[in-house]
Amino acid sequence: MLSTALIVLPIAGALVVAVLPLTKTATAGLSFLIALGEVALWIVTASRFDFNSSQLQFSTSHEWVQSLGISYTVGFYGFSIWLVGATVVCSAAAIGYALWVGRDRPRAYHALMLGLTGAVVSTFVAQDLLLFYASFEAMLIPLYVLIGVWGGAKRNVATLTFVVYTMAGSLLMLAAVVAFGVTQGTFDLAQAGTSDNVWIFLGFAVAFAIKAPLFPFHGWLPITYREAPVEVAAVLSGIVSKTAVYGFLRIAIPKFPDPVHDLTGLILVLGGAGLVYGSVLAFRTSDLRGIVAYSSMAQMGLITLGLFSVNDYGLDGAVLQSVNHALITTSMFLLVGMVERRCGTGELGHLGGMARGRPVLATVLMVAGMITLAVPGSATFAGEFLIMTGVYGKGWGYAVIVALGVVLAAMYALRLISAVLHVRTGSAVRDEALDLRVGELALVVPMVACLLVLSAWPALVTESSFGGDKGSQVLTQRFR
Amino acid sequence: MIQTPNVDWFALAPELSLLAAGAIALIAAVAVPVWMRRAVAATFVFAGFVTAAVFAGYEFSRTPAPQAELADTMYRDRLAAFAAVLLAVTGAVVVFVSWAERHRDNHGEYFALLAAAGAGMIFFVSAGSLLTLFLGLEWFSIALYILVAIDTERATSLEAGLKYLIVGGFGSAVLLFGSALVYGATGELSFDAIAKAGAEGDVFFVAGLAMILAGLMFKVSAAPFHMWTPDVYQGAPTSVTAFMAAATKTAAFVLTLRVLVTAFPGESDIWTIAVAVVAVISLAWGNLAALAQSDVKRLLAYSSISQAGFMLIAVETDTARGGQALLYYLVVYSAMSVGAFAVVAARERELGRPVTLEGLGGFGWERPLYGTAMWVFMLGFAGFPLTGGLFAKFFVFSAAYDAGDWWLVLIGVAATAISLAYYLNVVRWMYMRTGPLPTPGAAVAVGGAPPREYALGLAVWAAIVVTIGSFFVVQPILDLASDAIASLTF
Numbered sequence: 001m002l003s004t005a006l007i008v009l010p011i012a013g014a015l016v017v018a019v020l021p022l023t024k025t026a027t028a029g030l031s032f033l034i035a036l037g038e039v040a041l042w043i044v045t046a047s048r049f050d051f052n053s054s055q056l057q058f059s060t061s062h063e064w065v066q067s068l069g070i071s072y073t074v075g076f077y078g079f080s081i082w083l084v085g086a087t088v089v090c091s092a093a094a095i096g097y098a099l100w101v102g103r104d105r106p107r108a109y110h111a112l113m114l115g116l117t118g119a120v121v122s123t124f125v126a127q128d129l130l131l132f133y134a135s136f137e138a139m140l141i142p143l144y145v146l147i148g149v150w151g152g153a154k155r156n157v158a159t160l161t162f163v164v165y166t167m168a169g170s171l172l173m174l175a176a177v178v179a180f181g182v183t184q185g186t187f188d189l190a191q192a193g194t195s196d197n198v199w200i201f202l203g204f205a206v207a208f209a210i211k212a213p214l215f216p217f218h219g220w221l222p223i224t225y226r227e228a229p230v231e232v233a234a235v236l237s238g239i240v241s242k243t244a245v246y247g248f249l250r251i252a253i254p255k256f257p258d259p260v261h262d263l264t265g266l267i268l269v270l271g272g273a274g275l276v277y278g279s280v281l282a283f284r285t286s287d288l289r290g291i292v293a294y295s296s297m298a299q300m301g302l303i304t305l306g307l308f309s310v311n312d313y314g315l316d317g318a319v320l321q322s323v324n325h326a327l328i329t330t331s332m333f334l335l336v337g338m339v340e341r342r343c344g345t346g347e348l349g350h351l352g353g354m355a356r357g358r359p360v361l362a363t364v365l366m367v368a369g370m371i372t373l374a375v376p377g378s379a380t381f382a383g384e385f386l387i388m389t390g391v392y393g394k395g396w397g398y399a400v401i402v403a404l405g406v407v408l409a410a411m412y413a414l415r416l417i418s419a420v421l422h423v424r425t426g427s428a429v430r431d432e433a434l435d436l437r438v439g440e441l442a443l444v445v446p447m448v449a450c451l452l453v454l455s456a457w458p459a460l461v462t463e464s465s466f467g468g469d470k471g472s473q474v475l476t477q478r479f480r
Numbered sequence: 481m482i483q484t485p486n487v488d489w490f491a492l493a494p495e496l497s498l499l500a501a502g503a504i505a506l507i508a509a510v511a512v513p514v515w516m517r518r519a520v521a522a523t524f525v526f527a528g529f530v531t532a533a534v535f536a537g538y539e540f541s542r543t544p545a546p547q548a549e550l551a552d553t554m555y556r557d558r559l560a561a562f563a564a565v566l567l568a569v570t571g572a573v574v575v576f577v578s579w580a581e582r583h584r585d586n587h588g589e590y591f592a593l594l595a596a597a598g599a600g601m602i603f604f605v606s607a608g609s610l611l612t613l614f615l616g617l618e619w620f621s622i623a624l625y626i627l628v629a630i631d632t633e634r635a636t637s638l639e640a641g642l643k644y645l646i647v648g649g650f651g652s653a654v655l656l657f658g659s660a661l662v663y664g665a666t667g668e669l670s671f672d673a674i675a676k677a678g679a680e681g682d683v684f685f686v687a688g689l690a691m692i693l694a695g696l697m698f699k700v701s702a703a704p705f706h707m708w709t710p711d712v713y714q715g716a717p718t719s720v721t722a723f724m725a726a727a728t729k730t731a732a733f734v735l736t737l738r739v740l741v742t743a744f745p746g747e748s749d750i751w752t753i754a755v756a757v758v759a760v761i762s763l764a765w766g767n768l769a770a771l772a773q774s775d776v777k778r779l780l781a782y783s784s785i786s787q788a789g790f791m792l793i794a795v796e797t798d799t800a801r802g803g804q805a806l807l808y809y810l811v812v813y814s815a816m817s818v819g820a821f822a823v824v825a826a827r828e829r830e831l832g833r834p835v836t837l838e839g840l841g842g843f844g845w846e847r848p849l850y851g852t853a854m855w856v857f858m859l860g861f862a863g864f865p866l867t868g869g870l871f872a873k874f875f876v877f878s879a880a881y882d883a884g885d886w887w888l889v890l891i892g893v894a895a896t897a898i899s900l901a902y903y904l905n906v907v908r909w910m911y912m913r914t915g916p917l918p919t920p921g922a923a924v925a926v927g928g929a930p931p932r933e934y935a936l937g938l939a940v941w942a943a944i945v946v947t948i949g950s951f952f953v954v955q956p957i958l959d960l961a962s963d964a965i966a967s968l969t970f
Contacts, residue, residue: 065871065954067962068878105845130874134865141864144904148912156912167900171893174863178877178889 002045002058003074003125006084009038010091011118018111028099031110035092038117042088046081054078054467054474056127056190064130069186073127077474079249079319079465083124083242086326089447090238091117094231096443097334101341103150103229112142116235123243129187129251133177136211136247137170139240143232151227158227165220169210176203180255194255194480201259204252205267208244212300215274225293230337233289237296238330244300245322248307249315254479260310267308268394272401274301279408283415288336288346291416292329295372295409299325302405305398306387314390315471316462321383323461324371324454328380331368331447338440339420342433348415353425358435362421364444371451373413374406379454386462488549491539491556491606494532494564495599498571501528502595509588521591522575528595529572532602536564540960546967552670553609555738557967560606562807562960563734567605570726570814571598576939577822578719580829590630594723597623601731605738609670610659610692613739617655617699620731621648624724628716640715647708648698655695661688662743671743680746689744693754696739699732701781702758702788703765710769713781718828721777722821725784726814729791733810737795737803741968748798755796756888762789763895770902776824776835779902780817783861786899787813793892794876797883803965805875808957812860812868812950819943820857823850826936837909844910851910853940858903860947863896868950875958 013034017027049057059075076084095113103109119138126132140163148159177187179200184192195201210217225233253260278298282291299321306318338361339354340346355362374380384406392399436444454460466474489496505521512520539561546557554560571594584590597620604616625648629641663669665685666677679685694705701709713721740751766786773779791813794806827835827843827850844851860867863874873896880888950957 063955065958067955067958068875070954134870137870138865141859141866145907145911148908156908159908159912163900163904164897167897171897174874174896175877175889175893178874178881179886182878182881 001060002041002048003076004060006038006041006045007074007118007122007125009041009118010034010114010121013037014111014114014118017114018107020107022107024102024106025099027106027110028095028102031106031114032092032096032099034114035088035095035117039088039092042085045076046085049076049078049081051078051464052467054478059127064128068181069188069191070130070181071128071188072131073188073190074122074125074131075127076125078467080124080246082319082323082461082465083246084121086242086323087117087120087124087239089450090326090330091120091235093330093334093443093447094235097231097234097337098229100439100443101337105149109146109150112146113235116142116146120239120243124246127189129177129181129189129192132189132247132251133170133173136173136207136243139243140166140170143236143240146232147224147228150229150232153227154223155227158223161220162224165210165217169207169217172203173207176200176207179203189250189255189479192255194257196256196258198259198262201252201256201263204247204256205263208247208252211247212241212244212304213297214300214304215270215277215297218274218278218297221293221297222290225296226287226289230289230333230340233293234330234333237293237333238326241296241300242322242326245303245307245318248304249475250479253307253310254475257476257480260308264308264310264394268305268391268398271301271304271308272398274298275305275401275405276408279405279412282412283408286348288339288348288351288416288420289333291412292332292336295412296325296329298405298409299329302384302387302402305391305402309387309390309394309398310475311390311393311472312470313386314393315475316465317383317386317390319465320454320458320461321380321387324379324383324451327447327451328368328371331444331451332372334444335365335368338436343426343428343430345428347428348419349426350428351420351426352423352429353421354429354433355421356425358433360436360441364436364441364448365421366417367448368444369413369417371448371455373410377455379451379458382455382458382462485551488547488556491549491554493535493539494568494602497531497535498528498568498595498599498602501525501531502592502599505588505592505595509586509592512588518579518587521588522579525591525595526572526575529568529575529598532598533565533568533572536561536568536602540565540963548608548670548672552672553612554603554606555608555967556606558964559734559738559967562964563605563730564602566730566811566814567598567601567727570730570818571595571723573818573939573942574719574723574727576935576942577722577818577825579935580825580933581717581719584631586630590627593623593627593630596620597627597723598727601727604731605734607735607738608672610662610674611669613735614652614656614659617652620728621652624720624728627720627723628712630720631717634715636715637717640712643708643715644712651695651698651705654691654698658688658691658693658695661685661691664688671739674743675745678746686747686750689747689751690754692739693736693751696732696736697758700729700736700788700791701785702792703762703785704758706762706765706785709785710778710781713784714775714777714834718777718821718825722818722825725780725817725821729784729788730810730814733791733795733806737806738968740795741798741803741970745969752796752798755792756885759789759792759796759888760891762786762792763891767895767898770899773902774836774838776837776840776906777821779837779906780820780824783899783902784817786895787861789895790873790876790892793880793885793888796888797879797885798970799879799883800962800965800968800970801882802876802879803968803970804958804961805872805879807961807964808868808875808950809872811957812872812947815943815946815950816857816860816867816869819853819940819947820861822936822939822943823854823857826850826933826940829933837905840906840909842910844907849937850940853944854910855907856944856947858906862900862903866951867947868954869947870951871954
C-alpha cells in the first residue's frame with residue numbers, strides 16, 4: 001500500500017492543484033504542502049522498512065494484462081528506498097523554489113511538477129517491465145511542457161533536442177521491452193529469466209545512457225539544462241537521471257549477464273571518457289549552469305563505472321553517489337538560480353566578489369562546493385572512494401581515471417566558487433543584491449544537512465542498499 | 481417458385497434500427513417545423529445508434545459460435561458484433577459532435593445520411609460473400625459521398641465530395657473487378673466456399689485477390705492508395721471527417737481482416753507480404769507528409785494514414801494475436817480521432833475559418849478542457865503512457881515480434897519517433913507561443929465569448945474517457961477482442 005500511496009499522492013495532488021481555482025500563492029503553497037506530505041510519507045515508509053532484508057518490501061501486485069503477463073507490481077528494495085528518498089526531497093525543494101520565485105500559470109506548472117514527481121517515484125518502484133517503461137516515458141510529458149513553456153529564450157530548440165534524444169532512446173527501449181517480454185512470456189521482473197541477446201540489451205542500455213546522460217549520448221544536455229527553468233534543471237539532473245541508474249541496477253545488468261560480460265569493457269571506457277570529458281567541459285565552460293550541467297554528466301559517468309564494476313564496493317558506491325549527486329546537484333542548481341536572480345546572468349565573466357557583505361551565501365555555496373569536489377570526509381568522497389575501489393577490480397587504469405576525475409572535480413568546483421564569491425566585483429553584481437533570504441535557506445539548507453549527515457555516516461546508505469546481502473549477489477543471483 | 485432464404489431478423493436488428501432512425505429523420509426534414517428539425521432528427525438518430533449498439537452487444541453475448549446467415553451471404557458472429565458496437569458508439573458520439581454545426585438548413589438529411597452510413601458499415605463488417613461485401617461498401621460509401629459534400633455553400637466541401645466520389649468510385653471498380661476475377665477462378669462468391677475451392681496459385685485468383693486488397697486499401701486510406709484522404713478530410717465538414725476517420729477505418733479494417741483470413745488462407749504467404757509492404761509505405765509516407773502540413777485537418781489526415789500503417793502490421797501477422805491487437809487499436813484509435821476532430825471543430829467555430837497550426841496559438845490556455853483533450857489525443861496517437869495508445873502500439877509490436885517480423889517492429893518504432901515531431905508540434909502551438917507574435921488579428925477569435933457547446937464538450941469527454949480508460953482497463957477490452965477474433969480461423 002505504501003508504495004502505491006507514494007505514487008498516487010503526488011498524482012492526485014497534481015489533479016487537485018490543476019482543478020482548484022486558487023490564487024497564485026495559494027496554489028503554489030498547496031503544491032509545496034503536498035510535496036512535503038510526500039516527504040513525510042517517505043519517512044514513514046523508510047522507518048517501517050526492514051533494511052536487513054534484501055527481499056522486495058511493501059509490494060503490491062494487481063493484474064493488468066493477464067494474457068501477456070503484464071501486471072502492476074510495485075515494491076521497494078533498499079536502494080529504491082534511497083533513490084525515492086532523494087526524489088521526494090529534491091522535488092520538494094524544487095517545488096519550494098517555484099513557490100519562492102512565483103512561477104506564472106501556477107496551476108499548470110505545479111500540476112506538472114507533482115505529476116513528474118509521481119512518475120519518477122513510479123519508475124523507482126516498478127517491478128514490472130511495462131510499468132517501468134510507462135513510468136519512464138511518462139516523465140517526458142511534464143518535462144516537455146515545463147521546459148517548453150517556462151524555459152528560457154531558446155526553449156524551442158531545447159525541447160526539440162531533448163525530445164528527439166530521449167524519445168529515440170525510449171522507443172529503442174520499447175522495442176527491447178517487446179522483444180524481451182514476448183520471449184520471456186512475462187513482463188514481471190521477478191519471474192522473467194535472463195536473456196543473452198545483445199541487441200535487446202543494447203536497446204535498454206542506450207535508452208538509459210541517453211537518460212543519464214552518458215558520453216557520447218549527452219548532446220541534449222547543455223542546451224536543455226541551460227534553457228530549462230532552474231528548478232526543472234535541478235530535477236532533471238538530480239533525480240530524472242537516476243532512473244537510468246535504477247534501470248541498470250534492476251534490468252540491464254541482472255537480466256543480460258552475457259552481453260554485460262562482453263560489453264563491460266566498452267561501457268567502462270565510455271563511462272571513464274564521460275567522467276574526464278564532462279569534467280574538462282565543466283572546467284572550460286563560461287557559465288554557472290554549464291558547470292553544474294557538465295559536472296552532472298561527469299558524475300553519471302562515474303556512477304556508471306561503479307555500476308558496471310558489478311562488485312560490492314562498486315554497487316554500494318554507485319547507490320551512495322546517486323543519492324549524493326541528487327542532493328548536491330539540486331542544491332547547486334538552486335543556488336545558481338538564486339545567483340542568477342540577483343545578477344540577471346550566469347556568465348562567469350560578469351560575476352564575482354559576491355562574498356563581500358553576503359556571508360550566508362558565501363558559506364552555503366562554499367559548503368556545497370566543497371561537497372561537490374569530494375573533499376575527504378564528505379559523502380561524495382565516500383562514494384567516489386567506493387567506486388574507485390570497485391572499479392579497481394576491473395583494472396587499475398579505471399581507478400586512475402576516477403582519481404583524475406576527482407582532481408578535475410576540484411578544479412571546476414573551485415573555479416565556480418571563486419568566480420562567484422571572490423576575485424573582483426563583477427559587472428553584474430550590484431551592491432543592492434541581497435544575501436540569501438530565509439526562504440531560500442530553508443530550501444537549500446535541509447539538502448546540505450542531509451549531505452552532512454551522509455558525510456558523517458555514509459554507511460547509512462551503503463550498508464542498507466542491498467539488505468543483508470552483498471550487492472553483487474543480489475544483482476547476479478536474486479534479480480536473475 | 482423462388483426459394484427465399486430464411487431471414488434471421490435478429491442478426492439484422494442493428495442495421496434495421498438505424499435505417500428506421502434514418503427514415504424518421506428524413507420524414508422530420510419535411511414534416512417537422514424548422515425550429516425543431518435538428519432536435520428531432522438528432523434525437524432519433526442518436527437513439528438509433530444507441531439501439532443498434534444495444535442490439536449488437538446482445539448479439540455478441542448470444543452468438544458464441546459463428547453462424548452463416550441469408551444463404552451464406554453474411555455472418556452472424558462476435559467479430560461483426562464487436563465492430564458493430566464500436567461503429568454504433570462512434571456514430572452516437574458523432575451525433576454530439578454534429579449537433580453544434582448550427583449553420584445548416586439540411587439537418588434532417590444530414591442525420592438521416594449519418595444513420596444510413598452507420599447501417600451500411602454495420603452490414604459491411606458482417607459480409608460473408610463478395611456480393612454483400614460490394615453491396616455494403618457502396619451503401620456506406622454513397623452515404624459518405626453526399627455527407628462530405630453536404631455543406632453546399634462551401635466550395636471546398638463540394639470539391640472534396642467530388643474527389644471522394646471519383647477516387648472512391650475507382651476503388652470500388654477495382655474491387656468489383658477483383659471480385660469478378662475471383663468468381664471466375666473459383667465459381668464461388670461466399671468466403672468459405674472460395675477458401676475451399678482450391679484455386680491457389682491460379683493467376684486470375686491471385687490477381688483478383690490483389691485487386692480486392694487494393695480496393696479495401698482505398699477505404700482504410702493506406703498509402704499508396706491514400707490520395708483522396710487529405711483533400712477529403714480537409715474539405716468535408718469536420719463532424720463528417722470525425723465519423724469517416726474513425727468509422728470507415730474500423731469497418732474497412734475489420735472486413736479486410738475477415739476477407740483475407742476467411743477467403744484467402746491458402747494465399748497467406750502472398751498477402752502477408754503485400755500487406756507488410758503497404759504498411760511500410762503508409763508509415764513512411766503518412767509520417768513524412770504530415771511533417772509538412774500546416775492545416776490541422778490535413779495533418780490529422782496524414783496521421784490517420786500512418787496509423788493505418790500500424791494497424792496493417794497487425795493484419796500482416798495473420799495470427800489471432802494480431803487480430804486482437806487490431807481490434808484494441810481500433811477502439812483506441814476511434815476514440816482519439818473522433819476526439820481530435822471534435823476539438824478542431826470547436827476551434828473552427830471560434831475562428832470562423834479552417835484551423836491552421838498558427839490558428840491553434842494559445843488555444844490550450846484559452847480553453848483548458850479542449851487543450852488538455854487535444855494534448856491527450858496527440859500523445860495517444862504517438863503511443864505515450866496514460867493513454868490506450870501505448871498499449872495499442874505495444875500489442876501490435878508484440879504480435880509482430882511474436883510472428884517473427886522483428887524488422888516491422890523496428891520500422892514501427894522509427895515511424896513512431898518521426899510521428900512525435902508533428903504530434904508534439906500541435907501541443908507546442910497550443911501552449912508555447914514563441915518568437916514574434918502572429919500578425920495582428922491572424923489568430924484571434926471572431927469576437928465575443930466563445931460559444932458554449934455542451935454537446936461537443938460531452939463528445940470530447942467521452943473520447944477522453946475511452947482514450948485514458950483503455951490504458952487502465954486493458955484486459956476486459958482484450959478479452960472481448962479475443963472472443964471476437966475467435967470467430968475467425970487462423
